[in-house]
Amino acid sequence: MENATIPVDRTAQDRLFINGEWSEAANGKRFETLNPATGEVLAEVAEGDAADIDSAVSAARAAFRTDTWRRMDAADRGALLWRMADIIEQRADVLARIEVLDNGKPIREAKIDIRQSIDALRYYAGWTTKLHGATIPVRGNLLNYTLREPVGVVGAIIPWNFPLLMAVWKIAPALACGNTIVLKPAEQTPLSALELAAIGAEAGLPNGVFNVVTGFGETAGAALVAHPDVDKIAFTGSTAVGRIIMRAAAGSLKKISLELGGKSPNIVLADADVGAAARGAFSAIFYNTGQCCTAGSRLLVHESVRDELLSGLVDRAGKMQPGDPLDSKTRFGPLISQEQLDRVLGYVEKGRAEGAQLVAGGSRAQYEGEDRGFWLQPTVFDGVQPDHVIAKEEIFGPVLSVLSFSDEDEALALANASEYGLAAGVWTQDVKKAHRFARDLEAGTVWINTYHPGDAASPFGGYKQSGFGRELGEYSLDLYTQIKSVWVDLN
Numbered sequence: 001m002e003n004a005t006i007p008v009d010r011t012a013q014d015r016l017f018i019n020g021e022w023s024e025a026a027n028g029k030r031f032e033t034l035n036p037a038t039g040e041v042l043a044e045v046a047e048g049d050a051a052d053i054d055s056a057v058s059a060a061r062a063a064f065r066t067d068t069w070r071r072m073d074a075a076d077r078g079a080l081l082w083r084m085a086d087i088i089e090q091r092a093d094v095l096a097r098i099e100v101l102d103n104g105k106p107i108r109e110a111k112i113d114i115r116q117s118i119d120a121l122r123y124y125a126g127w128t129t130k131l132h133g134a135t136i137p138v139r140g141n142l143l144n145y146t147l148r149e150p151v152g153v154v155g156a157i158i159p160w161n162f163p164l165l166m167a168v169w170k171i172a173p174a175l176a177c178g179n180t181i182v183l184k185p186a187e188q189t190p191l192s193a194l195e196l197a198a199i200g201a202e203a204g205l206p207n208g209v210f211n212v213v214t215g216f217g218e219t220a221g222a223a224l225v226a227h228p229d230v231d232k233i234a235f236t237g238s239t240a241v242g243r244i245i246m247r248a249a250a251g252s253l254k255k256i257s258l259e260l261g262g263k264s265p266n267i268v269l270a271d272a273d274v275g276a277a278a279r280g281a282f283s284a285i286f287y288n289t290g291q292c293c294t295a296g297s298r299l300l301v302h303e304s305v306r307d308e309l310l311s312g313l314v315d316r317a318g319k320m321q322p323g324d325p326l327d328s329k330t331r332f333g334p335l336i337s338q339e340q341l342d343r344v345l346g347y348v349e350k351g352r353a354e355g356a357q358l359v360a361g362g363s364r365a366q367y368e369g370e371d372r373g374f375w376l377q378p379t380v381f382d383g384v385q386p387d388h389v390i391a392k393e394e395i396f397g398p399v400l401s402v403l404s405f406s407d408e409d410e411a412l413a414l415a416n417a418s419e420y421g422l423a424a425g426v427w428t429q430d431v432k433k434a435h436r437f438a439r440d441l442e443a444g445t446v447w448i449n450t451y452h453p454g455d456a457a458s459p460f461g462g463y464k465q466s467g468f469g470r471e472l473g474e475y476s477l478d479l480y481t482q483i484k485s486v487w488v489d490l491n
């Protein structure tokens with residue numbers, strides 16, 4: 001691997017960022033973050049816990065109470081967000097390197113994350129001057145109008161699969177609406193969030209507006225959710241932790257939004273362009289090494305095109321080799337951790353034991369000729385039955401479950417037979433069928449003859465147990481504002 005150290009020209013420090021200052025955790029503890037490609041220690045950061053969360057929440061509350069942030073001229077707040085985007089753009093190479101080393105994703109994919117982070121900041125920068133209430137025609141000689149106000153202190157908890165992007169999806173709309181933030185990044189990937197804190201400070205965010213506490217979920221994360229002075233929790237992560245958060249938030253009746261897991265169906269009808277569907281199905285499951293909440297992890301194929309589609313897929317899977325994630329030609333990265341590798345290998349075992357046919361991959365892959373890092377071969381199971389564990393549970397790795405169907409009603413029933421409802425794909429050349437499926441699929445996103453596109457302007461979120469609340473687009477503004485109704489007697 002090309003010199004795998006974090007760049008010296010990064011601006012962030014390896015400590016907590018609270019009230020505009022870098023500080024060690026109150027308990028003095030630190031923890032390591034690894035480079036998933038090699039398994040080597042990449043850096044150490046402060047291990048914040050409840051005491052640090054408390055300091056960060058106090059700082060965020062104090063910053064919310066002053067007039068310098070929430071009553072800043074909306075145009076100036078927008079300019080500040082735009083400035084953050086500019087700095088990210090200038091430092092894109094450094095940020096991409098940090099993301100690659102901490103997460104393991106190929107640099108080509110890290111650059112896409114950075115592009116989308118810039119877009120999201122600019123998109124919400126534009127919204128600051130367009131957030132307004134309404135005047136309402138009520139009965140009587142009364143003036144009634146609404147004020148759209150920030151919610152207050154927002155706790156953001158994010159996962160490791162898109163560390164920078166998931167942070168920006170929350171902080172961009174939260175800041176645009178005038179909230180203050182305490183961000184708890186995933187323990188596996190703390191570095192880009194610290195970088196983002198430094199960028200916010202450089203752009204001119206007042207002290208206390210955006211705080212970052214690195215640490216573990218059960219300590220720092222849980223303390224943030226339980227904190228009585230946090231008004232809202234925005235969470236992306238596993239459905240299991242989503243349930244814990246929903247229960248814990250009941251204590252102080254916090255507002256919550258949850259982006260959780262998925263087991264997204266990708267449906268190939270008999271009339272599909274099979275070549276395009278094979279390429280699409282491949283990136284649907286293997287992009288980001290399958291560690292996408294929207295991964296197209298259930299491929300539902302009409303039996304008449306199954307053989308052709310499968311041979312295209314298996315062929316491509318066999319050609320995917322581990323490569324240096326810092327090399328722009330690399331297309332496939334490692335899993336995030338040994339724990340995740342073990343978990344995914346456990347699912348491969350279950351698939352075999354339940355009688356699905358392994359047609360590609362299935363084993364740990366070597367990196368630079370050695371058993372190091374957390375690599376798994378791209379894996380495809382054919383002949384998966386709807387009651388198999390690998391057809392039902394989120395695996396969160398490069399493991400595809402292929403199921404066949406013989407008619408379209410069966411395809412739709414199979415697709416919707418999931419506790420999840422995050423995304424779905426449909427491949428067909430028939431425009432009527434495409435829109436019928438789009439209407440009937442129980443999912444927050446439906447892609448037709450494509451998979452994975454997203455945009456800061458388009459809403460994203462789950463049906464069913466994939467969560468609730470919509471990030472991105474104008475819908476996200478509802479998560480970070482509350483409406484006040486004002487009555488004036490005109491007599």
Ligand code: NAI
Pocket residue numbers: 157158159160161184185186187215216217218220221222223225236237238239241242244245259260261262292293340343394395396
């Ligand atoms: P996780 O849900 O435990 O972690 C996500 C975030 O939540 C991290 O920042 C973590 O520190 C925090 N967290 C954990 N426990 C918490 C608690 N009790 N209170 C507050 N915050 C808490 O996910 P993990 O353990 O990293 O991965 C386990 C599985 O979860 C994966 O195999 C995958 O199936 C799923 N997952 C799904 C994601 C998605 O976007 N759908 C993202 C990450 C994981």
Ligand code: MG
Pocket residue numbers: 033034035036042101102103187188189190
């Ligand atoms: Mg790491």
